[in-house]
Amino acid sequence: MAALKVYKSSAFTYGWLTVASAIFFAPLVFVVSIALSSDQTVASGSFSLIPTEFQWDNFVRIFQTQQPVGNFVLNSVIISVFATVGQVFSSALVGYAFARLRAKGKNITFMIVLATMMIPAQITMIPQFILFKELGWINTFLPLIIPNFFGNAYNIFLIRQFVSRLPLEMDEAAMVDGLGYFGIFRRIVLPMMTPVLMAIAIFTLTFTWGDFMGPLIYINDDTKMPLALGVQLLTSTSQELQTPPWNLVMVGTVFLSLPMIIIYYFGQKYMYEMNITTGSAGVK
């Protein structure tokens, strides 16, 4: 009896999981299928769900279109890397101070940090645009990079929670040895922060890489666009009734998505580590 029950429940589980993961995975298979199809197939619109053609040269041809796809990729890399470096260092410094240093007014300041998390970005979007316009930063990467050098409430919160759980003994020993606050931060605390910093780096990288609205507001020149903004230009055609080169567009979406999947694959270790450490504050 008992054995039968287990068998039945696992058939149920496997059945549902197979159906669900097939549904979730199918669009990705379809993307690959379109990306590898020939121009004739695109023109007739007769794509198959499972790849039947393998036009690998689409992955080269995408760089030979009227759109500067090579620039798109390079711009995305530049913007994401600088944004991530800025975010990690500024949030680490601020988060450390909130976790370890004592000062009058610290708690109220921290409350303000938390409160800012609730403000939607759209509120500040227009004045920020005016500000960057006045600074002459329109059509540069600066509006997409520089704000990251001033920390972000959510990241600061994460770091503060993480550092609060680190043992104090090392700090105190270093202080006795005459290391200043910055020395303690850089030599003692920063190396111990690796998991949380990796997690924040992955967040920032993923957000910046995929951000659409920011570049849409600030970047006008094709050659300065990141991939997330540029890729949809591939769908625009010179003539009204022409079919967009869907195979190349899907190659673009592969370029846009694959780095995120790779980063997740190598970074999940840190993300799960964070799960455990913040878990006691969060989940339970």
Added chain:
Amino acid sequence: MSVLQKPTSAPGPAPAREAPNPRKARPSAMRRKEARFFWLFISPWIIGFVVFLLGPMLASIYLSFTDWDSFTDPNWVGVANYVRLFTEDEIFHKSLWNTFYFAFFSVPLGMAIALFLAALLNKQMKGRKLFRTLVYLPHLVPIVAVALIFQMVLAPDSGPLNRFLAVFGIDGPAWLFESDWVKPAIILLSLWQAGGATVLLLAGMKGIPQEFYEAAEIDGASGIRQFWSITFPQLTPIIFFNLIMGIIGAFQVFAQVYILTQGGPDNASQMVVPLLFNEAFRNYRMGYASAISWVLFLIVMALTVLAFATSRKWVFYETEVKN
């Protein structure tokens, strides 16, 4: 956003500081030095707060009471923008309705799917990791790519969804091109990424003490009964957090609409943020767009407060029992 565990309970002071101060009492000069370093270290945040948040917020309040094209001087018009928003602008009303519609369906449905998948995956079984990855993958795809992918998936004649429906003799709609079906289509697109929360819920399920299930097993509770009596109540803090984040996210939906429909057909998919974007950066009505952003802010705030207020009824925090 991610698999990272987000905080659900209101954060108190840092735990290390709650215990009696382990350090020896030090001269006040040292304390003053420590305080100076504190302000020095958080100065990036303070500067960012003033320049990128507080300043712009104040400017935005002011602008919402003006008529401004961003080239000439702003004209003070009092509450005229708000009056027009609520009494005249039918496209705004429609976009507000559409956004509520989108949030009302996409957030709970996405949560239900994530919970169902997590319940299935929370077992010792072969291929668990593979299934978990397959379900999670869509969440990693940037929204622009999602939009372009679904433009193909939802294509009326050649798209795989309608061809699949045709197998069952269903004549699929033209999705993005029909005003009755464009909102369900955009909801469908967001549900495709619902697996993101599954990883979060699984992490939460791992933290539920095994004894609960053992006790339930002895009492003869069925698997479904165990889910509703143990798993679900234990997960409510995560569900609650995801609910709020989901609502906030749903109200800020932008790229899908902008890329796929531009709000059409007949404004059936126009939503608040795409409308705000158009007013500000296409029509250069900065004052009017600022007013829209404040209405959006108040709605998001009200919904968050509502979610918090009702949470006491159904969110179970273990600490409430323990401590």
